[in-house]
Amino acid sequence: MNFLEQYNYWIVIILMMSGFYIVIAHGNLIKKMIGLTVFQTSVFILYISMSKVTAGTAPILNEAYKVYSNPLPHVLILTAIVVGIATTALGLALVVRIKEAYGSVEEDLIQEKDLQQEGSE
Amino acid sequence: MIEHLPILQVIIPLLAAPICLILREARLVRWFTFIASALAFVNSILLLQQVQTQGTISYSLGGWDAPIGIEYRIDLLNAYLLILVTSISTLALLAAGPSLRKELSERKETYFYVAYLLCLTGLLGILATGDAFNVFVFLEISSLASYTMIAMGRDRRALWASYQYLIMGTIGATFILIGIGLMYMMTGTLNMYDLAERLPEVQQTKTVFTAFAFFVVGVCLKLALFPLHLWLPNAYAYAPSIATVFLAATATKVAIYVLLRFIFSVYGFEFSFSHLPLQEILVALGLMGVFAASIVAIYQDNVKRLFAYSSVAQIGYMILGLGVGSKTGLTATLLHLFNHALMKGAIFLALAGLIYRVGSVNLKAFSGLGKQMPWTMAAIVVGGLSLIGVPLTVGFVSKWYLVLALLESNWWPIAVLVLIGSLLAVIYVWRIVEVAYFRKAMQDSAPYKEAPLMILIPTWILVLANIYFGIDTGFTVGLSEQIAASLFEVAK
Amino acid sequence: MLMGVYSLLTASFFVLMDAVDVAFTEAAVGAGISTILMVTVLSMAGRFENRQLHHPRIALFVVLITGVMLVYGTFDMPAFGDLNAPVQTHVAPYYLQQSAQDIDIPNVVTSVLASYRGFDTFGEVVVVFTAVIGVLAMLEFSRKPDTTGDEPAPMYQHKILRIVGKILIPPIMLFALYVQFHGEYGPGGGFQAGVIFAAAIILHAMLFGVESTRKAVSMPVVKVLAAVGVLIYGSVGVVAMLNGGRFLEYNALAENPITGQHVGIIIIELGVGITVATAMMLIFLTFARRVGKANGDSA
């Protein structure tokens, strides 16, 4: 099989992993959320790419076209996007609260404060 | 209406949620929620009967048959877990009233109940559906709802815990999404049973392996298998008591269900166990989980956190049973699913009552409670004995099957380790017992009253269940064995 | 904000991939809503951050493993754009060929979304609803008293903006409605419409201040609407059940299945639209208010 046929997926994977890396490695909560979004969005691309048919067109029925790309992944991703934004919103809400409660959005600072609290208990 | 049971199971709580938001008035909402959950419970029982009489039920949503449309498919396994989830949630709600009024601000209660219902919806949806992507959607519903519930904890650490859970949970979900995507890519279908038919053709492809790997990792994140459990302890420790009860008893179980479903019904036993070192991995991780978590649990002073760690350990047992890869092993896992829900349900409910009176779950606060809150403490002790696996409690039944399974496949050493593991449970349970019964109460504090009846009743229903199902094991064992058998049927 | 750009790029990529609906949504959500949220939160959290990473080696290791695993996975994937990939041959064709008879609306995505996999979409709506509940539960009430009254919005000073905004908002709303009901034919549908509508409101908030907007659109009503949207969707399903169909079986809604489908789709799209619009409004407004307050205190 011809590896070049997969180039598209590989790009996606690179994107995905960069997002993933941000999530794990960054200490800033907001950065983490961003990373998460990037991660998810790249997964969306993965789905969409698989629906593409060469010389196909958007799946809106029309006499002019014969070949349409697969509508199913589109639907799935529509849903996934919504889920994504929902998660982001929730996550950010948490960040706001954390900022209020701890006065910081840096992971290590927060954990420090927790340790102190446990010590005091 | 009888043919609509599968969908009713999910949409009863689902539709109840927005209605609750409209009702707003907290007390109203509370009863409404309770009724919804109770209905769901009744529904699940009917469903089980239906399955037992007429076998697997398939319900195609929107009238589009699978794989075109989304299908709900209920067999014994789902029915069994549906009952588990709905029953626990109903009992938890029974106690919710006083506990929440103590722990949440009046205005937040409504939101809590809505979130609770949504979480319930999500879990039930996961259990009922026969469509891979639908699993993802409802997984997210339940997850988002549980992040919300956890974040409502009084301690600010609840926020941090919830955030961590959100990050790890979402990563898990995304992994699952990738897994599903790859499966879809190779088969062109999302329906589990259609997948099961079409996967064998492409079984050998690397893509399918990857799909499997990602899916399993994702699920393991959700069910807090040992190295991926980091989100769980704090989440359980700082969430509002009722949320802890509900999540601890059900959420991880549902994740395990998903794992079972895909390992056995979708990929098939053959693929899952013979093509991959899955067995070894599961057993290893399971054992490590049991020990690591139990040992950490021993050093916890926050009792809620202590039992949270013990949950991780118990999950280890379930995975172990699965890892054995024999009928008996699977039976043990299924039994432990149910039994562990009973134990932890009882314990965390008791703790809810304790928080209601004492306000703290720090071990120090326990001194002398054996006298002051005899019923609550007794509940914790029975739950603890069950965790240890003392005869005549449910814990013993599942341990027995697990050890038996290990011996059957000639894994003596592991069997020994399992038993040693349960001795670790003795240690952390006894730390509590000693403080509660053999240490004088602190002088400065006035003696605490026994927990309110509304909390005690459900607690003791669960405690008695712990004992009852430990003695009359017909229902659980029978069902589990049936299910295990059927799963292996499918797998063959 | 880099992320917004990324989303836009993604969106345009989607267009290339013939996924117009998705592109539409991604543009609206990724580039729109979530970016706005991010900015809002950042404004409060402050831009500074300590650069040091968390045990980056382990992270890198994990990521690499995952990446390699995925690449490994790609080796046996059907070639990109391959017409005979299982994806194209198994279920999808049915949609492309039959949807004309079954449902008879040109936009197959919509028909799949709203009818074939209507339940997923229902789930999606519920997810949004859940998110709203979460955000409200966390941000609606703060222990602090309402210190800030109707503080002037950041852009209030710019007359031009204000005028432009005033002019812009109504057409945006109209456009939203168009998208809402045109969804069966072109790209679009309840979700996109909802987002756009919300965007209009958000714009208003940016120009005239959060508080004034909150007054303008009375929050309690919006909250109820969010719930109502879900209920509308659900009730369609229930009605179908009562008419002897399965849950969400639109055919059962009218004598003629096709009309039944149309009715069903329109109504549920409406439900989606309402929930999404109100949800986005709620989320943004609650955020903006809370953050504004926080900044007010910190300042």
Added chain:
Amino acid sequence: MIEQSVLMQLIIILPLLAIPGIIIFGKWPNLREAVTLIAGGLLLIAVIVFYQNFDAGQAAYIHWIELLPGLDIAFKAEPLGVLFSMVAGSLWLVTSVYAIGYMRGHGEVNQTRFYACFAVAISAVMGLAFADNLFTLFIFYEVLTLSTYPLVTHAGTEKAKQGGRTYLSILLATSIGFLLLAIVGTWWQTGTLTFTQGGVFDDSTSKVATSVLLVLFIFGIGKAAIMPFHRWLPAAMVAPTPVSALLHAVAVVKAGVFTVLKVCVYIFGIDLLRDIPATQWLLYLAAASVLLASLVAMRQDNLKKRLAYSTVSQLGYITIGALLASQAGILGGALHIVAHAFGKITLFFCAGAIMVAAHKTEISDMRGLGKAMPITMIAFFIGSLSIIGLPPAAGVWSKWYLLMGTLDTHQWIVMSVLMVSSLLNIAYLLPIPLRAFFPGAGPQGADFRENAKVIRIERAQIKEAPWPSLVALSITAIMTMVLFFWPHVFYELAASLAGLSGGING
């Protein structure tokens, strides 16, 4: 005349029935203890009646429930069980009589909890005695452990808790870690756990498997206190003396050796046991623990500690008896359960009496106590005789048959061990009463006369222990002698267990 099986259940349940009474009357000690005594009395009667019927050949079997397929909770009367139930039944009454005196004399707290747990323990013992299969036995074994834990920790002091921890951890560790494993193993090998004459294993199971199982069993039954799992016994000495008496003489340790006997006779069967390679080694282990424990006992100055170690060694005797896998051995073992029970409980009662009356725990300051509390010391003397195995005390018979057993099986080493250890018994038990009566001239003359004066002065205040305790210990002491002259009852039970025809010198 009530149905035998009903009676059997009654015996198991009766102590439990007492508990509500005990708790209700918690506020009024007299009533509370009256409840205990009545229950004890009834139980004794029940047990005796039960024995008579059993002797008359009435079988008793009752099946409660099937927990898991193949795992039943069922009870059946067989000689050893009846023997054990009689010992426990008779000693509960005596012990509670004693306890009343002791607990009050000592002004202990939480007495309600004490009596309640006591009752649970006894009922557990009864269930254990009549268990028809290993599983039932295991359940009651665990119940016994858990119900005695609060008794050990009774005082609630840091020391008591420490002791409790050791007690619980060792007993649970062995029982869950080994015993349960052994049980599951047996079940998986043979598919049954029911005690059957001649054992449950057939030739299909390999010698290796049976060896492993046997080892697991012997180690798993931590209550039998075979070294190295004996630590819990001395640790449990922190408990109030009646508890120690119960633990060491009646309930716990006897439950242990009882289980050992049961397993050897009814699970493995004498014949198989003889062929298992592991048996030999375990035999040596038991012998070693007999000898070592005796040696350690020599060096204990704390009376209770010394008695504890003596118990460890005596239990070794019984285990040996079981492992000898000869009829005489079994017979001796069974008899020793009885003999040691009465002997040892007497000794503990005395120890407790001394503690209450003279507040003495160390042997070294018990010189000359005989004048102050003669009855106690005489009783102690008799008890010691029984433990050592000298007439006129019950110990003679059991030791005799144990020796016979070693002769039959040509276990010369073991035999010599038994001899030596008996000598050691003399060395560490008899001095105590003797010194008490004849303080004699201590090692160093002058200064001893000095503190002898002191002693004499304080002796003046010392009276005998409260009468209930006194009564109790006299009864047990007398019983040990009675059992020397009329051992028939127990002998026949033991004999029929060992499969011998009755008759004292058969």
